[in-house]
Amino acid sequence: MAHQLIVITGASGTGKTTVSTYLHTHYQVARVITHTTRPMRAGETNGVDYYFETPTSFAQNHYIEHVTYAGYSYGSSYEALDRAFAQSNYASIVLDTAGAISYVQQLDPKPAVLFLTLEQPHVLKQRLLNRGDEPAMITQRLQSDEYRRDLTLPPALAGVATVVTNDKWPEAKRAIDQFFQQLQVKQEAEQGR
Numbered sequence: 001m002a003h004q005l006i007v008i009t010g011a012s013g014t015g016k017t018t019v020s021t022y023l024h025t026h027y028q029v030a031r032v033i034t035h036t037t038r039p040m041r042a043g044e045t046n047g048v049d050y051y052f053e054t055p056t057s058f059a060q061n062h063y064i065e066h067v068t069y070a071g072y073s074y075g076s077s078y079e080a081l082d083r084a085f086a087q088s089n090y091a092s093i094v095l096d097t098a099g100a101i102s103y104v105q106q107l108d109p110k111p112a113v114l115f116l117t118l119e120q121p122h123v124l125k126q127r128l129l130n131r132g133d134e135p136a137m138i139t140q141r142l143q144s145d146e147y148r149r150d151l152t153l154p155p156a157l158a159g160v161a162t163v164v165t166n167d168k169w170p171e172a173k174r175a176i177d178q179f180f181q182q183l184q185v186k187q188e189a190e191q192g193r
């Protein structure tokens with residue numbers, strides 16, 4: 001069976017990591033672990049949530065794409081993608097919208113894309129506080145160009161991404177179940193050709 005990548009994108013706090021964990025737990029979708037220079041949050045583990053890097057070690061990896069987000073470097077490596085697909089034919093990766101656009105433009109076969117959004121984006125700050133993020137980090141993030149940019153579906157992803165509203169988890173979960181089950185049907189149909 002061909003490999004299928006699911007790119008999960010959207011603004012900070014919209015629930016990208018929550019969706020990636022849900023797909024892993026309920027559908028055994030492997031997670032692509034990306035690299036970052038940002039400091040670890042409480043509860044995060046190196047090699048599980050990210051590969052945490054220094055600026056020097058970050059520069060030594062081979063990236064499909066890399067970005068600066070709210071002052072820190074983030075990148076997705078070829079090695080991490082291979083590691084995920086060694087575990088499962090389905091893998092998900094959590095990216096900012098610049099990364100999602102790079103993947104859609106570069107990857108063959110093209111990834112399936114989920115864009116997460118909220119009808120009430122003012123609750124995002126509270127979600128980041130509830131998650132335990134440092135208040136100073138939240139302020140820096142909410143003031144960043146990247147955070148504001150990712151609140152809106154970029155034109156390059158219009159017609160490509162499935163938009164999921166995550167104000168209420170039970171509704172978001174239903175939309176994600178439908179998205180994943182349709183993806184499985186499409187994959188199986190392509191296999192049968």
Ligand SMILES: Nc1ncnc2c1ncn2[C@@H]1O[C@H](COP(=O)(O)OP(=O)(O)OP(=O)(O)O)[C@@H](O)[C@H]1O
Nearest residue numbers: 011012013014015016017018127131166167168169
């Ligand atoms: N529908 C929801 N209702 C309330 N809280 C939610 C919902 N979905 C996710 N959360 C919570 O919001 C916080 C942010 O979610 P998550 O870490 O998944 O977001 P993210 O998009 O990955 O953020 P970032 O880009 O900053 O890493 C977490 O504490 C998560 O448990």
Ligand SMILES: Nc1nc2c(ncn2[C@@H]2O[C@H](COP(=O)(O)O)[C@@H](O)[C@H]2O)c(=O)[nH]1
Nearest residue numbers: 034035067069074075076094095096098099
């Ligand atoms: N383009 C990429 N974006 C990435 C990558 N890894 C994570 N991210 C995105 O960065 C922001 C901030 O993440 P956080 O964990 O510090 O909250 C978020 O939008 C992630 O989706 C990557 O390799 N490339």
